Amino acid sequence: MMNVEKAPKSKIEQKKEMEVSPEYVQVAERALKGYLQLKSEEKVLLIKDRDTDGKTAVILEKAIDAIGSSRKEFMLSKKSKKEEILQLLQKYETIISISAGDYGTSDDIYDDIKETKNRFLALLDIDKEAFKPGGALEENPAELVERLNRMEALLSRARGFKITSVYGTDLNIPIRPLGERRWIKETGVLNPGEWGNLPVGEIYTTPDETRTNGTLMLPVLESTIKTHQGVDEFVKLTIKDGVIVAIDGGKSAEVLRDQLAKESKESEKEYNDPWAPYRIAEMGFGANSKARGVVADPDKSYRRAGVSVVEAEKRFGTIHLAFGDAKHGDEGAEGFHTASSHYDFVIPRNGLTVEMFTSEQDFDKKNKGQKIINDGGINFF
Template sequence: MVLKVAPLMKGAMIAVRDCMGAKPGEKALVVTDTGKLHIAESFLYAFCALGVDATLFLMLPRTHHAEEPPEEVKAAMCASDVALLVTTYSLTHTHARMEATERGVRIASMPGITEDMLTVGAMTADYNQVSELSWKLTRMLDEAETAEITTERGTNLRMSLKGRKPGTPPDDGLYRERGRWGNLPAGEAYIAPVEESVEGVAVVDGSMSPLGVLSEPIVLTIERGRAVKIEGGREAAELKRLLEELDDPNAYMVGELGIGTNEKARITGNILEDEKAFRTVHIALGMNVDMGGIIESKTHNDGIICNPTLKLDGKLVMDKGEFVI
């Protein structure tokens, strides 16, 4: 089994040693499911190579993003010093993750992580550079009261950020202090906008979780923070079906604005990497209480918007996908 995970060990060691700062004497936990067991084992071996006492907890895959894990997993997370969530669907926006964070656990969530990300993708970035840009944008979001997003494909969104604080620290990949958490691979600055202030049209033309890379754009018409129309082709119809099946009115609310800051990240259909990509912003539908908003929801689904023009308080931050700051 060690031979099978050997090609992944370089990326796994970057995550465990450099990003998480794991040390002997700490209790480490790798939470995984039957869909990601092979990849999860590489992180377990990386912890062991550093002399860290590590445990792997295997569960069945969740059915959607933000679904809570079993109580046994939650208890194990809360009893750890550092936890890696190597899962098929995201545990980021769960109360289990939030409670563990409150208890000081350092957490990296890796929903849908692939071998490719560990070898040539977003895990190969210079995370000092990722951190520098993420912090710069976070400071700008913290000072801004309004955001505007437009694209040549028809996106025209406006939202208020007044009274909201961005995710601080940002999702920069460096989770070495008590209570730090975020994604790996990492690379975004993000904020929960004032929910009912979001107005306009979002043309999601990169990818959409959980659907993957889009063959044609999904057009979201947003009124008072809610997606009241979902238009497009087959994938738009699939998104409508998935949201309807949740029977959750808050699954249609805009809960997040994010900006990608990892130049090694690519749009591959895996939202874990897609939302970190340069030349993109994303909005998410669903839960945001974990990032300073007020939306409780069963899910959190990100939609990637490519080559946007982004303005904060009227100041140009990104021009057709190019940073101008």
């Protein structure tokens, strides 16, 4: 018999009766069995908050129940304590978070699972359409692995990139020399002590944190900062020696300035480094051919909710750049700096050009570059 421990009554609990398509539940069930290798004898901790998408919660609950696993629902709030979460980690093998809010009490999970050996699936603000049949969760695994292997073979030769876009991006991103950092492929199964997202399908590394320079124009913010599918006007980031030194634009730029200022105070308190949230921490390429772009409905206002960053960053042909914490948990790809936040900004492929250089000399002179993305066209292969 199914064993379900319920969290206190909340608005999420009040949405239990909402209808979800059985096909969506089946997609979720296959994903949990495949990526998490979730088994009926395991116990699952499902972390939510007041901003969790109700239908996403129902889909996952039904999928977990269909597998036969027991589950406990934990409601994350500002009153939650780190000790409380750590105790739960010791009782449940698998942790699934659909917490869309920003709660510092849950940040330590990424490190704690290395000791407690949980498998941690961070789904954040993912919406129900991520479970749509034929979508990103049903990307052909063999084709995805082959694609990522070919991308890795190419990117491992890179010593630097020049990124430009039709809307004003002009950014130079060097890679640290002597193969100091490797590219990490996100493809398959989560093992005990590891964490990941769904859908899968990206390859990333930490670039040189001290030599990245130029202008990055953002057509959208990260979905955990603002759920909007766009911005009121392009947000201009000026980056000097790897650090954001200016954020210009309209109301969306103000939202980002306020968020990073908040994280700066946290990082100063925790790590004595107020600049950490502003420092480049990741460069990644999407590889999932079925992942949706960040714009959910181009005919609607920019304020309409867009696609979650955990899916949008996996879209084949896009890149994403992150700022903040560079401790990804993957040996060989981590940067030097720790921060209280890690925000990924997806750069859509429309009008995007990424030129790769295979020697530091060519990168410095911008000579003999290979345009692996050329005005939105994909030229990896």
